[in-house]
Amino acid sequence: MPSPRHDSLINLFRDRPQLAVEILRDLLGQELPATPLVRLENTTFNTRPSDDIEADLVVVLGPPTAPAHAIIVEIQQDTSKDPRQLARYAAALWLLLRCAVTVIVVCPDARTADYYARPIDSGLPGYRLQACVLGPDSIPVVTDPQQAAARPELAALAVMVHGRERKVVEAFAAALAELPDDHAPKYYEYAYSMSAPEVRRLLEEIMTSPTWPVYSPFAREHYGRGLEEGEAKGKAEGKAEGKAEGKAEGRAEEAARLVLLVLAARGLEAPDDVRARITACADLARLEFWATRAATAQTVYELFGEADEADR
Numbered sequence: 276m277p278s279p280r281h282d283s284l285i286n287l288f289r290d291r292p293q294l295a296v297e298i299l300r301d302l303l304g305q306e307l308p309a310t311p312l313v314r315l316e317n318t319t320f321n322t323r324p325s326d327d328i329e330a331d332l333v334v335v336l337g338p339p340t341a342p343a344h345a346i347i348v349e350i351q352q353d354t355s356k357d358p359r360q361l362a363r364y365a366a367a368l369w370l371l372l373r374c375a376v377t378v379i380v381v382c383p384d385a386r387t388a389d390y391y392a393r394p395i396d397s398g399l400p401g402y403r404l405q406a407c408v409l410g411p412d413s414i415p416v417v418t419d420p421q422q423a424a425a426r427p428e429l430a431a432l433a434v435m436v437h438g439r440e441r442k443v444v445e446a447f448a449a450a451l452a453e454l455p456d457d458h459a460p461k462y463y464e465y466a467y468s469m470s471a472p473e474v475r476r477l478l479e480e481i482m483t484s485p486t487w488p489v490y491s492p493f494a495r496e497h498y499g500r501g502l503e504e505g506e507a508k509g510k511a512e513g514k515a516e517g518k519a520e521g522k523a524e525g526r527a528e529e530a531a532r533l534v535l536l537v538l539a540a541r542g543l544e545a546p547d548d549v550r551a552r553i554t555a556c557a558d559l560a561r562l563e564f565w566a567t568r569a570a571t572a573q574t575v576y577e578l579f580g581e582a583d584e585a586d587r
Contacts, residue, residue, distance in 0.1 A: 279571055280435075284350045284381055285331055285469035287428055289315065290461075292334045294428050295346045295379060302414070303407045305377060310336050310342040316345065328367050335372065340527035341563050342374045349380045354390045362397040362404040378406040383436055383469070385411050411436040418442040423450035426464045434466040438474030441481075448481045467570045479567065528554075529563035534578070537569040549575050 288294055290406070292313050299305040316333040330347050337343030347364050349356075365376045382388035388410025395404040416437045417423050423430035423446045430447045437443045447466060451459040467475055531554045538545055545553070556562055566577045572578055 279468045281350050281352060283465050287431065287465050288332050288348050291428055295334045295348050299407055305407055310343055313525050315473050320368055328364055330353050330364055342372045345374055345376045347376065347378045349378065349386055351380050351382050351391060354387055354438050358391060358395040359397060361406055362395050365404055366467045378404065378407045382408060382410045383480060408524060416440065417442060418446050420449035423447050425451040431462050431466040433493050435469040438470050441477065444477050444481055444511060460536065464540060464570055469532065477569060527557045527559050527562060530559055530566060534562060534566045534569050537566060538575060543575050556568055
């Protein structure tokens, strides 16, 4: 069964098919036809009367009537798939489209990348497939915020494989501040879902820390504004305790907004009862817990753990 990382990687390539072309050309040195026409193809193709073949993603260069090159994108997190299956994919798609076919295998860990980088003997004389493999060694360490902003897809991949280096996550977080408001939550979700738990924690720490000077658009607008409103309220009351109380209320209010924003960015609509429960919560730790779960929950009700239900 596909994992959240698998699904996020596929969505990253699906949202921007040109990324597969750029990786092959720029990172892996493959020659591809020079054409501005790049489209997604149906991922299920067959060679009747054979069984249907289901690839992760198929990208085609050129017009539908005369395809110039096809790219099969496969996400592999382990060595469970028989490499010969990749040769079968390429042969079947070649028979269907009658154009050159390249297989790119995206592997988050080095061991898996090495496994699929070996030449694949199909069993047919003269047919040996050499897949192009994008592994940790092929993904650059992006520590320049400007470079990360210019290539947010590549920056998200860098967080996935190099995110234990704090500068990589800091560059990604700074880059989000330069993206359009509707793009930043999407790339944040990609990086978060694809990363290991320790990288997720570092990402959360950087993105929510009041000492971090650069926020993503959604954090700067909502979380940061809550801090400012809390401080303003405390100053107006003229007492230190009022300021502390205002900051706490502002953080809770904006943390609730962040939970709802992450849900909305993932296409999960919060019913009135769920929205009321989130906005009424004043427990910052619980809201941060809900925000973390919002990044991977399949339904809005998965936000609430057993401890939450016991308190109801």
